[in-house]
Amino acid sequence: MLFGRGKKKSINIADKKVVEWKYSTCGYCSTGCAIEVGINNEGKPVASRGVGGADVNRGKLCVKGIFEHELFESSGRGDNPLIREHIHEGYRETDWDSALEHMKDEILRIQKTWGRDSFAIVSTGQLLTEEFYTLGKLTRAVIGTNNYDGNTTLCMASAVSGYKRSFGSDGPPGSYEDFEHTDCLIAWGSNLAEQHPIIYWRLKEAQEKRKFPMIVVDPRTTMLAQNADIHLAITPGTDVVLMNAMMHVILDEGLEDRDYIEANTVGFEQVEQEVQKYDPATAAKICGIDEDTIRNVARIFAKADAAMQIWTMGINQSTHGSDGVVGINNLALSTGNIGKPGGTALSITGQCNAMGTREWSSCSGLPGYRLLEKPEDREEIAQFWGVDPEFFPKQRGLTETDIFPAIETGQIKGLWLVATNPMTSMANTSRIRRMLEKLEFLVVQDSYADVETTQYAHLYLPAATWAEKEGVFTNTERRVNIVRQATQPHGNSKSDLWIFTELAKHFEQGRKIRFPEKPAEVFEEMRELSKGRLVDISGMDHDLIEEKRGIQWPYTEAERQAGTEPVKGGKRLYTEERSFRYPDGRAKMIPLPFIDNNEVPDDEYPYWLNTGRVVEHFHTRTKTGKLGNNNKYSPIPYMEINPDAAADMGIRNGEYVRCVSRRGDAIVMAQLTQRVPHNMVFIPFHYHDCVNRLTLGLLDPHSRQPAFKQSAVRIELVEDQVEAAKLSMERREF
Ligand SMILES: Nc1nc2c(c(=O)[nH]1)N[C@H]1C(S)=C(S)[C@@H](COP(=O)(O)OP(=O)(O)OC[C@H]3O[C@@H](n4cnc5c(=O)[nH]c(N)nc54)[C@H](O)[C@@H]3O)O[C@H]1N2
Numbered sequence: 001m002l003f004g005r006g007k008k009k010s011i012n013i014a015d016k017k018v019v020e021w022k023y024s025t026c027g028y029c030s031t032g033c034a035i036e037v038g039i040n041n042e043g044k045p046v047a048s049r050g051v052g053g054a055d056v057n058r059g060k061l062c063v064k065g066i067f068e069h070e071l072f073e074s075s076g077r078g079d080n081p082l083i084r085e086h087i088h089e090g091y092r093e094t095d096w097d098s099a100l101e102h103m104k105d106e107i108l109r110i111q112k113t114w115g116r117d118s119f120a121i122v123s124t125g126q127l128l129t130e131e132f133y134t135l136g137k138l139t140r141a142v143i144g145t146n147n148y149d150g151n152t153t154l155c156m157a158s159a160v161s162g163y164k165r166s167f168g169s170d171g172p173p174g175s176y177e178d179f180e181h182t183d184c185l186i187a188w189g190s191n192l193a194e195q196h197p198i199i200y201w202r203l204k205e206a207q208e209k210r211k212f213p214m215i216v217v218d219p220r221t222t223m224l225a226q227n228a229d230i231h232l233a234i235t236p237g238t239d240v241v242l243m244n245a246m247m248h249v250i251l252d253e254g255l256e257d258r259d260y261i262e263a264n265t266v267g268f269e270q271v272e273q274e275v276q277k278y279d280p281a282t283a284a285k286i287c288g289i290d291e292d293t294i295r296n297v298a299r300i301f302a303k304a305d306a307a308m309q310i311w312t313m314g315i316n317q318s319t320h321g322s323d324g325v326v327g328i329n330n331l332a333l334s335t336g337n338i339g340k341p342g343g344t345a346l347s348i349t350g351q352c353n354a355m356g357t358r359e360w361s362s363c364s365g366l367p368g369y370r371l372l373e374k375p376e377d378r379e380e381i382a383q384f385w386g387v388d389p390e391f392f393p394k395q396r397g398l399t400e401t402d403i404f405p406a407i408e409t410g411q412i413k414g415l416w417l418v419a420t421n422p423m424t425s426m427a428n429t430s431r432i433r434r435m436l437e438k439l440e441f442l443v444v445q446d447s448y449a450d451v452e453t454t455q456y457a458h459l460y461l462p463a464a465t466w467a468e469k470e471g472v473f474t475n476t477e478r479r480v481n482i483v484r485q486a487t488q489p490h491g492n493s494k495s496d497l498w499i500f501t502e503l504a505k506h507f508e509q510g511r512k513i514r515f516p517e518k519p520a521e522v523f524e525e526m527r528e529l530s531k532g533r534l535v536d537i538s539g540m541d542h543d544l545i546e547e548k549r550g551i552q553w554p555y556t557e558a559e560r561q562a563g564t565e566p567v568k569g570g571k572r573l574y575t576e577e578r579s580f581r582y583p584d585g586r587a588k589m590i591p592l593p594f595i596d597n598n599e600v601p602d603d604e605y606p607y608w609l610n611t612g613r614v615v616e617h618f619h620t621r622t623k624t625g626k627l628g629n630n631n632k633y634s635p636i637p638y639m640e641i642n643p644d645a646a647a648d649m650g651i652r653n654g655e656y657v658r659c660v661s662r663r664g665d666a667i668v669m670a671q672l673t674q675r676v677p678h679n680m681v682f683i684p685f686h687y688h689d690c691v692n693r694l695t696l697g698l699l700d701p702h703s704r705q706p707a708f709k710q711s712a713v714r715i716e717l718v719e720d721q722v723e724a725a726k727l728s729m730e731r732r733e734f
């Protein structure tokens with residue numbers, strides 16, 4: 001039979017009757033894909049597609065992006081504000097004005113009784129930047145609590161802290177385009193293929209053209225590791241030891257870039273002295289990577305003309321998270337691999353707008369990477385907002401991971417959660433539950449009324465999400481891109497921006513300050529405040545951002561006026577000599593002594609518990625758990641376990657087991673796979689009442705980020721499989 005051209009059966013794609021495509025930016029991960037939402041003739045969003053001319057994704061989307069339009073009408077969305085006196089009562093619906101008046105009264109009551117900082121605010125990396133800026137203004141200039149932070153402490157805090165320590169400021173220096181120029185890539189604790197599929201696609205495209213070596217450091221054989229030239233299955237929590245050993249080899253063999261070090265850094269001698277202790281033979285015993293491989297990898301990295309490092313949660317979520325980032329920066333600085341094409345240390349961000357919150361939310365300071373600790377920064381912002389600079393605290397308050405324990409000790413009495421779900425995402429959730437139950441007043445502001453935290457709240461505020469509103473996100477490579485409103489907010493929910501500006505009006509102090517209501521007007525304020533800062537966006541506005549399909553910062557007003565086009569794909573920081581953000585322009589090289597302080601496997605709890613993500617789900621599944629196309633891949637909690645370890649215990653594939661730590665237990669289905677070594681299990685953190693019942697979450701001393709990836713567990717067989725299946729399915733299906 002002939003299969004002639006004309007004989008092929010064409011594939012019929014159902015016509016969704018799209019009459020208009022609205023420009024947007026994906027609201028899941030920090031890749032920052034430009035996306036268009038298709039609207040049908042009834043005005044309903046019915047399709048999503050990648051934007052061809054956008055530099056980031058060039059027409060592509062991953063399995064989350066292509067179904068993103070489905071989330072607007074997914075189940076569990078909030079319709080109206082809900083209120084109740086006690087958490088053991090049912091909620092009743094209320095109107096917005098009463099809800100916000102009550103919220104203001106409660107905030108003032110708590111602050112009057114217990115002090116200004118006894119009311120805490122924890123936000124997110126998933127609002128629009130204009131919303132972050134407005135929440136920051138409301139918090140710093142009106143409510144005045146210093147206990148204000150974001151869930152980014154669970155995510156990017158170590159990267160921020162490490163960048164600040166090394167370079168004098170936060171701000172990732174590289175771009176995706178660096179893949180196209182690099183001669184060596186090391187990926188530390190990043191499963192890019194699943195967690196940032198489109199960045200991974202950019203990497204693979206570049207690698208196929210130029211065949212540079214890819215080295216992956218990850219205790220688990222992830223999808224990225226499977227594609228690596230060299231996979232280093234490191235002992236959990238010991239990356240700093242490997243970094244020190246690599247530096248030892250580089251210096252021992254004279255592979256460092258002396259000219260660069262002398263011109264651009266301070267502290268080299270101290271690093272040189274410290275790494276003497278980390279000869280590869282000694283280091284191998286701690287980090288589990290053999291001596292020869294350490295030497296080999298150090299040479300490949302240091303001899304490459306341009307070498308690039310990326311990293312994600314395998315580094316940040318560790319008791320050595322901040323040190324790990326400094327270690328990466330040390331390696332980059334010692335070989336002159338910062339600020340040049342293909343030579344960079346690029347933190348891969350997490351949430352769609354984790355960068356926007358770092359830049360503009362005032363969580364750890366004041367807008368535009370300004371610091372509460374600096375009198376001139378306080379003065380400048382106070383003047384711009386028209387408030388008394390003395391109203392601002394003079395140093396940063398508690399981080400999210402310290403705010404929760406402060407509820408336990410009675411220091412914090414009221415809490416406002418904005419777009420974050422700590423009942424599933426924080427370590428040791430049974431402890432978190434007891435803390436939430438202790439609060440006098442808990443407000444949950446979320447797009448979903450069925451988010452677990454509403455069980456403990458007194459007030460629930462339904463928020464619009466993603467393309468139900470308008471504003472910008474900043475992605476991993478500092479690219480500001482825009483979300484345009486594609487549809488009306490669900491039910492009677494309101495944009496977070498509306499909620500913040502309305503709440504401001506309920507405070508006497510809030511009525512004295514200007515709170516612009518339109519996103520483009522808020523952006524104007526940010527533009528003004530960005531002038532002359534590292535994060536200079538003064539050349540941008542909403543329309544130009546859409547026209548260019550995203551613009552990387554810095555892009556200044558002067559550049560725009562001079563007719564300089566925004567760089568298409570590869571803007572870098574620290575390209576000039578001594579352009580780091582310390583007063584002398586030099587980066588700091590910092591010695592990194594290593595003390596192993598993790599909970600490690602022992603006789604009673606013999607397995608490492610590693611946690612993370614899978615491609616089809618996003619975080620606590622408030623969104624992807626309800627979208628059939630995403631949820632059907634892995635609707636129930638499961639645990640990866642090595643087949644040999646399973647055989648030792650008599651566990652068969654698909655059987656339910658109980659995983660137990662010193663904190664609690666969880667029922668999961670065993671999935672036998674060589675992805676994890678014999679002494680480790682891996683459980684995705686997407687499921688409620690599951691892995692974070694087990695995690696310890698020790699904190700990094702610099703960033704206060706929890707070590708979600710290092711705990712110890714044992715596995716128990718479960719007799720009654722039917723009961724276990726029921727337990728495991730509870731609350732899994734929506
Ligand atoms: N599909 C999907 N994509 C996402 C998200 C999502 O929920 N779903 N979330 C987004 C967010 S907010 C984030 S922060 C990113 C996270 O992106 P990633 O950090 O890439 O994802 P994780 O699975 O959390 O962890 C990455 C790897 O760290 C490894 N690891 C564990 N311990 C160590 C260690 O001691 N050393 C080293 N070197 N590695 C270790 C784990 O084995 C794991 O493979 O993903 C973003 N993208």
Ligand SMILES: Nc1nc2c(c(=O)[nH]1)N[C@H]1C(S)=C(S)[C@@H](COP(=O)(O)OP(=O)(O)OC[C@H]3O[C@@H](n4cnc5c(=O)[nH]c(N)nc54)[C@H](O)[C@@H]3O)O[C@H]1N2
Binds near residue numbers: 156317422
């Ligand atoms: N064991 C373990 N735990 C982890 C991690 C891990 O690797 N292992 N990773 C950590 C990391 S990196 C992260 S980033 C955190 C994530 O943890 P969380 O931020 O707590 O998780 P999300 O599910 O993203 O929660 C976001 C919430 O915001 C809501 N939402 C979405 N859009 C909007 C909006 O526009 N407005 C409002 N008001 N609400 C909205 C969602 O419905 C959801 O309830 O988890 C951390 N926890």
Ligand code: SF4
Binds near residue numbers: 198
């Ligand atoms: S890679 Fe990230 S930004 Fe791109 S479509 Fe997927 S989830 Fe969205």
Ligand SMILES: [Mo]
Binds near residue numbers: 155
């Ligand atoms: Mo994250």
